Amino acid sequence: MSSSQSPETVASRSGAKPKTFTFKVVLLGESAVGKSSLVTRFARNQFDQYKESTIGAAFVTKEVPLDSNAIANLHIWDTAGQERYKSLAPMYYRNAAAAIVVYDITQAESFGKAKSWVQELKRQAGSAIVIALAGNKTDLSNRRTVSREEGSSYAESLGLLFFETSAQSGENVEELFSELAKKIPRSAEPARNSGPPAVNIAPSANSNNKNAQGDCAC
Amino acid sequence: MDEEYDVIILGTGLTECILSGILAVEGKKVLHIDRNDFYGGECASLNLTQLYQRFRNSAPVPAELGRDRDYYIDLIPKFLMQDEGLINVLVYTDVLRYLEFVAIATSMVYCEGKIFKVPSTPTEGLTSSLVGFFQKNNARKFIDFLLNWKKDDPKTHQGLDLEKTSMNEVYKHFSFNEDTQEFIGHAMALHLDDKYKNRPAIETCRPATMYLRSAARALDRNAGSPYIYPQFGLGDLPQGFARLSAVYAGTFMLNTPVDEIVRESDGKFTGVRSGDQVAKAKQVIGDPSYFPKHVRKTGRVIRAICILRQPIPNTAADSAQIIMPQRQIGREHDIYITCLSHEQKVCPQGRWIASISTIAETAGEPKDEIAQALKLVGPIEQIFVSVSDIYEPLEDGTESNVFISRSYDATSHFETVYNDVKDLYKRVTGNELTLQKRPVNAEQQA
Numbered sequence: 001m002s003s004s005q006s007p008e009t010v011a012s013r014s015g016a017k018p019k020t021f022t023f024k025v026v027l028l029g030e031s032a033v034g035k036s037s038l039v040t041r042f043a044r045n046q047f048d049q050y051k052e053s054t055i056g057a058a059f060v061t062k063e064v065p066l067d068s069n070a071i072a073n074l075h076i077w078d079t080a081g082q083e084r085y086k087s088l089a090p091m092y093y094r095n096a097a098a099a100i101v102v103y104d105i106t107q108a109e110s111f112g113k114a115k116s117w118v119q120e121l122k123r124q125a126g127s128a129i130v131i132a133l134a135g136n137k138t139d140l141s142n143r144r145t146v147s148r149e150e151g152s153s154y155a156e157s158l159g160l161l162f163f164e165t166s167a168q169s170g171e172n173v174e175e176l177f178s179e180l181a182k183k184i185p186r187s188a189e190p191a192r193n194s195g196p197p198a199v200n201i202a203p204s205a206n207s208n209n210k211n212a213q214g215d216c217a218c
Numbered sequence: 219m220d221e222e223y224d225v226i227i228l229g230t231g232l233t234e235c236i237l238s239g240i241l242a243v244e245g246k247k248v249l250h251i252d253r254n255d256f257y258g259g260e261c262a263s264l265n266l267t268q269l270y271q272r273f274r275n276s277a278p279v280p281a282e283l284g285r286d287r288d289y290y291i292d293l294i295p296k297f298l299m300q301d302e303g304l305i306n307v308l309v310y311t312d313v314l315r316y317l318e319f320v321a322i323a324t325s326m327v328y329c330e331g332k333i334f335k336v337p338s339t340p341t342e343g344l345t346s347s348l349v350g351f352f353q354k355n356n357a358r359k360f361i362d363f364l365l366n367w368k369k370d371d372p373k374t375h376q377g378l379d380l381e382k383t384s385m386n387e388v389y390k391h392f393s394f395n396e397d398t399q400e401f402i403g404h405a406m407a408l409h410l411d412d413k414y415k416n417r418p419a420i421e422t423c424r425p426a427t428m429y430l431r432s433a434a435r436a437l438d439r440n441a442g443s444p445y446i447y448p449q450f451g452l453g454d455l456p457q458g459f460a461r462l463s464a465v466y467a468g469t470f471m472l473n474t475p476v477d478e479i480v481r482e483s484d485g486k487f488t489g490v491r492s493g494d495q496v497a498k499a500k501q502v503i504g505d506p507s508y509f510p511k512h513v514r515k516t517g518r519v520i521r522a523i524c525i526l527r528q529p530i531p532n533t534a535a536d537s538a539q540i541i542m543p544q545r546q547i548g549r550e551h552d553i554y555i556t557c558l559s560h561e562q563k564v565c566p567q568g569r570w571i572a573s574i575s576t577i578a579e580t581a582g583e584p585k586d587e588i589a590q591a592l593k594l595v596g597p598i599e600q601i602f603v604s605v606s607d608i609y610e611p612l613e614d615g616t617e618s619n620v621f622i623s624r625s626y627d628a629t630s631h632f633e634t635v636y637n638d639v640k641d642l643y644k645r646v647t648g649n650e651l652t653l654q655k656r657p658v659n660a661e662q663q664a
Contacts, residue, residue, distance in 0.1 A: 199320060201305055
C-alpha cells in the first residue's frame with residue numbers, strides 16, 4: 001500500500017521540480033456501493049465499516065505521481081448523498097476531467113444503475129471525460145451477483161477503465177485512482193490563462209486557512 | 219421521504235438553499251424538495267432547452283444558437299459587490315470554494331441620451347466625462363464623509379444623524395444639485411426610484427459606502443466596475459449552498475410535486491404530502507409559489523432576456539451594467555441592463571446575453587415600458603420577455619411554523635436577498651444569524 005510517492009521523491013530523482021496538473025474527479029453510483037469508502041481508503045488509507053453515509057469525505061485532494069516529472073493533483077468530489085433522489089447539480093459534473101462509476105458486485109441492481117450513470121455522464125459532461133468503472137466489495141465475493149466478465153466486457157465496449165476493488169481490504173484502490181489519473185489527457189486541466197482573471201474575494205478562506213476573516217465592515 | 223425532519227424546505231431558490239446549508243451545518247435534519255427537475259427555482263440559470271420550455275412552449279431551439287450546455291441564462295439578473303453581505307456568507311460557509319468569481323468589466327449610467335462610465339473613485343470622477351454633472355468638491359467631501367463615518371463616533375457624523383435625517387437633508391448639507399443626487403441615489407446606492415429621498419439617510423449612505431468600498435477593492439485589481447459575477451451563472455449560488463447542506467446530511471429531492479402542506483386544525487404545520495407520502499417536520503420554509511394563499515402581491519417586475527450577436531453598442535466591453543435612472547427616461551423606476559458573454563462562461567463565443575429589468579408601471583405591453591432600453595441594446599437575435607409578480611408573506615410564521623420567503627425583487631444586487639435570509643433565520647431559530655467559520659471542516663484536505 002505504499003506505492004504512492006511524495007512529490008519530493010519524484011523531484012529529487014529527476015532533479016527538476018515536477019509539473020503539477022490539477023484534475024477534477026467525480027464519483028457516481030447508487031447509494032451504499034462504497035463511493036465514499038473508496039475515497040477514504042485512497043486518501044487516508046482508512047476504512048470504517050459502520051460509517052453510514054456521507055459526512056466527512058465530500059471533497060478531498062490527493063497527489064498522484066504520473067511519471068518522473070509530472071504529478072496529478074486530484075480534486076475528488078463525492079456526491080454528498082445527492083445521488084439518492086437523482087438530485088445532483090450540474091455544478092457537480094462541470095469541468096470534471098474524470099469520473100469513477102461505482103457499483104457493488106453483490107448487488108446486480110447497482111450494476112444496472114452504474115450503466116445509467118455512464119449515460120448521464122456522457123450527456124452532462126461531454127464525451128471527453130475519462131471514465132473508470134469500479135466493481136466494489138470484492139471482499140464479499142462469496143455473495144457476488146455480478147461476474148467479473150459482465151463488468152469488464154461492458155467497460156470494454158465503451159472504452160472505460162475497469163477495476164474490481166475493495167475499499168475494505170484496499171485491493172486495487174490505489175491502482176484505480178492512479179491508472180485513471182494517467183489516462184486523463186494533460187490538456188484536460190482547465191486553462192488558467194483564458195478569460196478574465198478570477199477575483200480572489202477571500203484568499204484566506206479559499207486556501208482553507210483557519211484564520212479566515214472577512215474584512216468586510218458590514 | 220416518510221420520515222421525520224427538523225425542517226422541510228420547499229424550493230431551491232437562493233434564499234432557501236442558503237438557509238438549508240446553514241441549518242444543516244448547525245445540525246438540523248433537513249429535507250429539501252423542489253417541484254422542478256433543476257436547482258434554483260426562480261433564480262436558476264437555464265440552458266437553451268429549459269429556456270425554450272419556459273418561454274416558448276417547448277418550441278425547438280434554433281440550431282444556430284449552438285450547444286445547449288454552453289448557455290447559463292439567469293432568470294433574474296443580478297451582480298454582486300465585493301463588500302456586500304452575501305459575500306460574507308460565501309466565505310464563512312466555504313461555499314466560495316465551488317465558485318469562481320470574475321469582474322464585470324464596466325459600470326455605466328445613461329444620461330441625456332448617452333451612456334457614460336460611472337466614476338468609481340473620486341479621482342476617476344474628476345476626469346470622467348460625467349464630470350460636468352458632478353459637483354467635484356462637494357462630492358469629494360461627501361465621499362470622505364461616508365468612508366470615515368463610524369456609527370459609534372459622533373465626531374465623524376458632521377452633526378447629521380443618518381438614522382433620523384432624511385437623505386434630502388443630507389443632499390442639502392452637501393449642496394448637491396439634481397444631477398449629483400441622481401448619481402448618488404441611483405448609480406451608487408442603486409435605488410430604483412426616488413422614494414428614498416424622504417427616508418432616513420442611512421438607507422442610502424450604507425449602500426453608497428458599500429459601492430465605494432467595493433469600487434476601491436476593484437481598483438486594486440484594475441477592474442473597471444465594483445461588480446463581480448460567478449462564472450457559469452448565478453444558478454451556481456443555490457447549487458453551492460445545496461451541496462453544503464447535502465454534505466451535512468441534508469436530503470435533496472428534485473422533481474417532486476408538493477401536493478399538500480399538512481396542518482393541524484389550528485393552522486400549525488405538521489408535514490408535507492407528495493403523492494401518498496408524507497414527510498413530517500416541526501417547521502417548513504419555502505418560496506411564495508408553494509404557499510399561494512399565504513402571500514400578497516406587492517408589485518410586478520418586467521424582465522427581458524436578449525441574446526445578441528454583438529456587445530451592447532458603445533460599451534466596448536465583454537460585460538457591463540447600465541443603469542437608466544428614472545428621471546432620464548421619464549419613468550418612476552430605473553431600468554437596469556446587464557450584459558454578459560463568453561468571458562463569464564454563460565454563452566458561447568460570438569454571443570452576448572443582455573437582460574433588461576424594471577418595475578412595471580402600467581398594465582400595458584411590457585416591451586413598450588422598456589422601449590428605450592431595447593433601443594440601447596441594439597440588434598437582438600432572440601428575446602424572451604416576462605412579467606413576474608412579486609410576493610411577500612402575509613404572516614411571519616411564528617404562530618404556524620410556516621416560514622415564507624420573499625420573491626426576488628428588481629434590485630440589481632443581493633442585499634434584499636441577504637436581508638430576507640437573516641430575517642427568516644431569526645424567525646425560524648429565534649436567534650440572530652451570526653456568521654462563524656465552520657467549527658469542523660467536513661470537506662477535508664487529505
